[in-house]
Amino acid sequence: MGSISNDPHQIFASWNSSTHFCKWRGVTCNPMYQRVTQLNLEGNNLQGFISPHLGNLSFLTSLNLGNNSFSGKIPQELGRLLQLQNLSLTNNSLEGEIPTNLTSCSNLKVLHLSGNNLIGKIPIEIGSLRKLQAMSLGVNNLTGAIPSSIGNLSSLISLSIGVNYLEGNLPQEICHLKNLALISVHVNKLIGTFPSCLFNMSCLTTISAADNQFNGSLPPNMFHTLPNLREFLVGGNHFSAPLPTSITNASILQTLDVGKNQLVGQVPSLGKLQHLWFLSLYYNNLGDNSTKDLEFLKSLANCSKLQVVSISYNNFGGSLPNSVGNLSTQLSQLYLGGNQISGKIPAELGNLVSLTILTMEINHFEGSIPANFGKFQKLQRLELSRNKLSGDMPNFIGNLTQLYFLGIAENVLEGKIPPSIGNCQKLQYLNLYNNNLRGSIPSEVFSLFSLTNLLDLSKNSMSGSLPDEVGRLKNIGRMALSENNLSGDIPETIGDCISLEYLLLQGNSFDGVIPSSLASLKGLRVLDISRNRLVGSIPKDLQKISFLEYFNASFNMLEGEVPMEGVFGNASELAVIGNNKLCGGVSELHLPPCLIKGKKSAIHLNFMSITMMIVSVVAFLLILPVIYWMRKRNEKKTSFDLPIIDQMSKISYQNLHHGTDGFSVKNLVGSGNFGFVYKGTIELEGNDVVAIKVLNLQKKGAQKSFIAECNALKNVRHRNLVKILTCCSSIDHRGQEFKALVFEYMTNGSLERWLHPETEIANHTFSLSLDQRLNIIIDVASAFHYLHHECEQAIIHCDLKPSNVLLDDCLVAHVSDFGLARRLSSIAVSPKQTSTIEIKGTIGYAPPEYGMGSEVSTEGDLYSFGILVLEMLTGRRPTDEMFEDGHNLHNYVNISIPHNLSQIVDPTILPKELKQASNYQNLNPMHLEVEKCLLSLFRIALACSKESPKERMSMVDVTRELNLIKSSFSS
Template identity: 65%
Template sequence: MYLHLFLFFTLNSSLFGLNTNVSALGNDTDYHALLKFKESISNNPLYSWNSSTHFCNWPGITCNSMHERVLMLNLEGYDLHGSISPALGNLSFLRILSLQNNGFGGKIPQEVGLLVQLQTLYLNNNSLIGEIPTNLTSCTKLENIDLSLNNLVGKLPNEIGSLRMLREFSIVTNKIEGQIPPSIGNLTSMSHLVLGDNNLEGHIPQEIGHLRKLIFLDIYSNKLSGMLPSTVYNMSSLITFSASVNRFNQSLPSNIFHTLPNLQEFDIGANQISGPIPTSITNASVLRLLDIDGSHFVGKFPNVGKLCDLRIVSASNNHLGSNSSKDLDFLSPLTNCSKLRVLSISYNNFGGVLPNFIGNFSTQMSQLYLGGNDISGKIPSELGNLNSLILLTMEFNHLYGTIPSTFGKFQKMQKLELEGNKLSGQISPFIGNLSQLFFLHLGDNMLEGSVPPSLTKCQKLQYLNLCQNNLKGTIPLEVFSLFSLTSLNLSQNLLSGNLPGEVGKLKNIEEFDVSKNHLSGKILGTIGECLSLEYLSLQGNSFHGIIPSSLASLKGLRGLDLSQNHFSGSIPEGLQHISTLEYLNVSFNMLDGEVPTEGIFRNASGFAVSGNRKLCAGISELHLPPCPAKERKFVKHHNHTRLIVVIACVVAFLLILLSCVTIYWMKKRNKQPFSDSSAINQLPMVSYKSLHDGTDGFSARNLIGFGNFGSVYKGTLESEDKVVAIKVLNLQKKGAHKSFMAECNALRNIRHRNLVKILTCCSSIDYKGQEFRALVSEFMTNGSLESWLHPAMEISDQPKALDLEQRLNIITDVASVLHYLHYECEQAIVHCDLKPSNILLDECFVAHLTDFGLAKLLSSIGVSPMQSSTVEIKGTIGYAAPEYGMGSRVSIEGDMYSFGILVLEMLTERRPTDETFKDGRNLHDYVKISIPNHLSQIMDRTILLEDSDKLTLMDRNVRECLHSLFRIALACSVESPKERMSMVGVIRELNLIKSSLLRSMNALQTQQRT
């Protein structure tokens, strides 16, 4: 008996000891595997992975509490670089491996195939190369694989069919080639199959029809061909089918939509599919998107008026219609689709007249494409009822008559194309009502009258084309106040007069064409101030005088046509130093002298000089006569040399004397009362009386905020038919004068959709005889970002809240305007005071940056500015870069720090001056130690409130977006200026986040409906 007990305890203690040793051995294996993984990271930010704490407590690690084995390795968005260590294959208990949104390179190690417990593998958005490891199929418990946004090559493994538990598989945006293996039909648990943007070819295997749980199938942008397999049409669970930009052909079966009752998105555009649109589409009762753009469909467009959820119909670039008067009958039922936002039927064969009921389309209609058809008749005035339109294209039809005045209702219109018709009459002043317009093309019509000065109200206009009309008169000076213009084409009209010197104001112009008009006079040197100019066409006018040498300043010029004018003198030698110049035509003028031989002048095919009898020399291919000898001219020149030297000395003496007098008066002037400078001369002025009356005597009830150097009032002006914001400077406060001038200097020559527009200013005397300074700007309906992040509860019982999408849009808006200020202005501008109270929101929650009272102009990017951050340049505590407090100079990196803190505040609800940040802690450190594992604890609770449906489901893409935003903010707000993320990188990352969030929201909506 005792012997049995002794043997029992001996054997069991031995077994218990063996289990303990195995556990310890496994624990030690995981520890060393993680250290090996850390060693393979080149930038190694995992400084907290050390022996001072147990590895189960390291950031990104989740362990089994009983055996202390690693279950999850989640390091998404840690900005890790290097390679993925094969040692990860030793984490034998690992279930979740998430390394997305990093910078890993190299191949996916084969050892990943040893992780037999693995359920989730996220390696997307890295720089991985090589093939998908074939032994990955040994991980038979895998449910989710995402290898998107890498540089993977090779083929899809045939063995992929063995992953029977796989639900989501995504390899979008790689370089995977070959065919889709038939074994994919074995993945019967699959719900999301995303293979888009690769080089896959061949046919879609029929076996794909076995995936009865598939709701999302995306194979867009590949080289797939043949017919769409009939088995796809029997996948009744399918919600989204995207197969655009491939090589599919033949036609669709007539009953295709009978067996797809849940289909919401059907995208097969940019293929070679032909035949009619199946009439069974009328049974697709939940269809939201129909995209057959760029295919070969023919016949009538079916009646889809019963599809109440329809939002987007894109059928452009097909062969629909028969140039018949009944081709547009299908438009009438579409007026029942109350959610329709986009209708695109351009470049087909639709004939007939636009019906008046087109004005009964959905009030949500934002984009309407009708161009490139055979539509005739007048434009219905009822079209103006669609006042939510942001885009309307009707180009290249047979429309006639005038442009309806009801188009003046298009307050949101951004792009309007009416070219290539037979429109007549004048361009009505209503065009000035389209204040959001950035693209206007009315060319190739029969329009008369003058170029409307009201265009000056379209301050966002970038593209203006009025060519090939019958416009007369001079070019109004107001056109040259459109500083945002990048392309201006007024060619082939009847315009007369001079080309005014104000043309130099077009700092952003890239294409300028006034050819074939009746313009005359000299070309002033200010044309050389258009430093962005690439193509300049002045041919076929009556310009005279010399070709201005300032054209040599246009270092990006690619095409210059001055032919068929009356230019005289020599060809400016400076043109030969423009390395980008590809085409130069000076033919049929009255030029003389020697033709240069360098640069563009070396290429006879890119340079035309015919019709100038007095030109000489040049390269031999031009066959010009040699230039006459210059000996006598040289002697005559020599005789004048002494006289020139004497004159030069006298001039130099006078300049020195003038400089001394100027310095004396400048010093004396500094002691006199403040006076306006040229900084505000370009702004229209308004009287003190107008501001006083418009604010009820600057009444307290109109006070809406405070700035650094004054107060902001809400008011109205007689000259502005809208509510405005009036910033009144407190001139008793030190620095207010300088703030006023700084703001005028910063804003006078810059234009951007995310800047608060200064409408006018006031520099006057108030009713008490005191100096008075004020700036008048656009009034923003939704106030400041500050009021939304930190609302005053006593004002409203219902707290204000911004959802995640709105916050992302605001962050993108601010990033866009900072990129413009830092890199796109002629002189870089540093704002120096970026914070929520200086970001205003309009009625559409578009962000506008304001308060440039501390702004500084920098001489050039990368060159240390002369200004130093003295006590006058403090910014705001918590937002100002730490180096400013140590006397460092103002820099772009300082704005980047403020941007990072701003984003952190928007995501966490905490101000950088929160009282919880003590003992050297700050907002940056608070966030850094809390992500990614404690995301929900630091997020603004109002995001959780507004986005509860999205965030309780916590779709992984939403998590990725949030993590990425936090990562960007932390990268911008690091202490060292040199290590801060640039705005170029921020813009790139934000674009990825927005596209990912959009996909996520669509997927979540789909999931909720099902």
């Protein structure tokens, strides 16, 4: 097996001349003829190419190479295996088209090719495999229509072709497959109506067609004629009309997902669906805001296996019936938000003790929060915002120790924040905005070290001082305490909240001076301390916060000179009115000049200025030879100095090997240009779970990539850059050189996984809202602003793309993979060196000038950023096959906005009214804000991805514009 380049489990150690081949691992022979009949090497993390010599195993009936890392094309020679019955190549990295001569394997019963990178169309010749029972081609890049010849596969039981780019209609010939039990076509671009005969295929157990563009209505009697249906998944389409009443007879149905359609009318009784565990009616037009809308919930009490119920964002009215407490004790997720439900929250809801998620936002609930909610020991997310809830904030909140999200904003709650909230040590998001809460902020709030996303107590009646303990919230990103009655000094310890981006303290009674420690908040974007009683001067060091884009200190009692650099140089992002003793600043502020007191002071100042000038000139002349000598010495160095690696603490190969179970395939989470990434468990700086990037040193450029990544990340720190923890440069157990990098593990994987999901998740886990996409865009821009403008030497990333943007558990973006990164100084010192690099990025994301030999530049990164944003908003890769013959993603968007916005935007982020609108004149203000936000983002992306580098928008302007969009959109 010379085509195998990696064999971590030593499978081929037994494959030698001293052992009969019928005893080799993974090989099964016919005992009589001693000929190989089965080859099973599944799940061994093998790398390399599939050998064409396998086509010589003429007795082979089963070939299983699934769950490895094979690349290259599927050998044409496999078409010679005329006895082959089972071919499984799932979950590899195979490329190219499906070989048409595979259809010569006329005895094939199982064909599994899913989870690869296959392209092209499904071969028409596939229809000749008359014995085929199971075909899985899902999670590839297949295009074109589903061939009508598929109707010839009369023995087919399972057809899985989801998560591709297939287009057109479901062919009518599919109804010839009388034995078909499973049909999965989800996440494609299929259109039209379902063939009516599909609902007469009595063997069907699963229909999975979510996230396509199917339309029409569902037949009223469909569930009568599908007696064996267990899973019906058609969410994310354009189905209209009422939900078929025949559903009451679908007695063995387990999963029902009709969310994100245009269904109307009342929901029929579902009480006979005793096997139902998942029900999603999310985002339709069901109900008519009447008292009878929720009657169907009573019937769900008979569904004892229910685990997930979502009826959010419909038009359900009336009150929530007490019988909701009779739902299954296994129920873990209940989504009721975005309706017209009124009345009190029934106390019986507290009987659902297995709930992990409960959302009831944007309704008309009133009265107090039931004390029975204290039984929710497993609850992780509780969202009650934008209702009319009253009474004291309940003390039982402290019992909900698993909470990571608590939203009770925009209600009329009173009383104090209970100190018991300090028990919620997993809380990341706390939003109590716009209530009537009073009293001081309990110190326990500042002991919630898990708070990373939001602390919003604004628009309440909180009083007392802001304690020094606020500095404990080192990881908080947004803190809003505005419009309260807080007083006293703003503590210096607030400078310890090093992750702060938004700090809103306006509309209080803070006195004292502006703490100078605010200057240590290097990631701060918005600072509003207006309408307080602050005195003293504006700390000059605030102008050094390069990310600061909005500063408001209006209506205080400040005095002295206003700085002129950073945010203070842009009058449109600066507000200092109502401070009568301020002077200086940029001319647009129209402040009086700052006068020098006394003639003697002026003479002394002039003397000092002249003296300093003379000293500076002399010092420069003395140091000039030193500068020349250092520059000559640096010219001899490579662009990345190796000693930087040696400064990094290292970890042993044995530790990494043990922490990944021998680099087991089950821990493989991704791959890059120069290696593979594993999830591992290692005790390192308080990190238990880490990501380990193992370099494939056989690949040209891997050594240089290792050095580049170490040097690029060694001395940079930013919340939107992946953090390197350590590295390993050692010898593996085979005596070969081994290099690896260890990073913080990002639980939500890459942005690629979210934009182009390869796995169907019933509750749409992999769907990003517009707000989430906007936050990710801002995160990435912040990272590049830091790399280009904040580092001692600007760093060019050179390979920005969705797979190199990782998301943590709060969906905060972190830019990763610096294997191609360059320092700007190294490019300036050694300009010709860049031309020797074979790869300057990834096709589709790399700017056009790189292909013509230009040096890498910050403008090149801007181009990649622009393409990334276009992909996030359209859902289309820049390498989509539609972009041929001179067409590209930039031009596709440029000619489509503003008039054809709904045709190019990823439909998962558009409100349905905006999807359907031919013009925007009749949309409500919220939808107009969505349109405005999208158009603004598209224009920024187009400005960044212009063909000419000189015409591209700067990252400084990008970050400013993005935050203006965010402020407008959030409000």
